Amino acid sequence: MHLVDSHCHLDRVDLSAYDGSFDAMLASAKAEGIEHMLCVSIDLESYPAMLKLVDDHPEVSVSVGVHPNDHDRHEPTVEELVELAAHPKNVAIGETGLDYFRSERESCDWQRERFRTHIRAANACQKPLIIHTRDAREDTIRILQEEHAEEAGGVMHCFTETWEMAQQAMELGFYISFSGIVTFKNAEELRDVAMKVPIERMLIETDSPYLAPTPYRGKPNEPKYVGRVAETIAELRGIDVDELATITRDNFYNLFTTARAV
Ligand SMILES: [Zn+2]
Ligand SMILES: [Zn+2]
Structure with missing residues (x-):
């Protein structure tokens, strides 16, 4: 089996095992x-x-960006992001985006400004974007459109939103990435989206150390569990898990074109 974990935080993974x-x-x-x-x-x-x-580790590539959840971090400029993205292991800008789950929309001008900065950096260095979006569907799509994110392309990571939003993102050339949430018992709607997304637009990820898939739910997550995401989606779609693994791997290298060489 040839699997790729398209999104993980290896510097935060629990190594006690x-x-x-x-x-x-x-x-x-x-x-x-x-x-x-x-x-x-x-x-x-x-x-x-x-x-x-x-x-x-040649099997690991990296991205550079500042997450929308933490206001108190160093605020990047376009130039800074472009310069840091020039590292040979870097294949993407992010994660960036909008998250109105923890902060009220009205108090989030800083998130929207930061998001625009990342899109401008991605367009400037021609690297794809890794987008985090939660409870902010309209603003996320609007800003992606206004800033011409289709020039850089990218992925909607750990997707948990609607089929309508998935379609809007795919119209901008974005991929849709599914995490272990797709294995959760109460994730019927998300599984419905995972059945509809064309397989050539799909990626899979763990988002480890968060969101361990069933049957490891609640435990520390790590990249090796991405196979559970692959199995779940392959079963839903009635295809072989090896086939799903290979296609999502090829999709990954098609999007992050410099990842093979790191
Ligand atoms: Zn995220
Ligand atoms: Zn993440």
């Missing part, structure tokens, strides 16, 4: 068929340490 060994955790993912992982940045403060952690 591996005696603290990062290499042992990656080896166990490899043993489960995970051939590549995209380690996603959430702030610039932790970016240098994240790069250092994965530096010797």
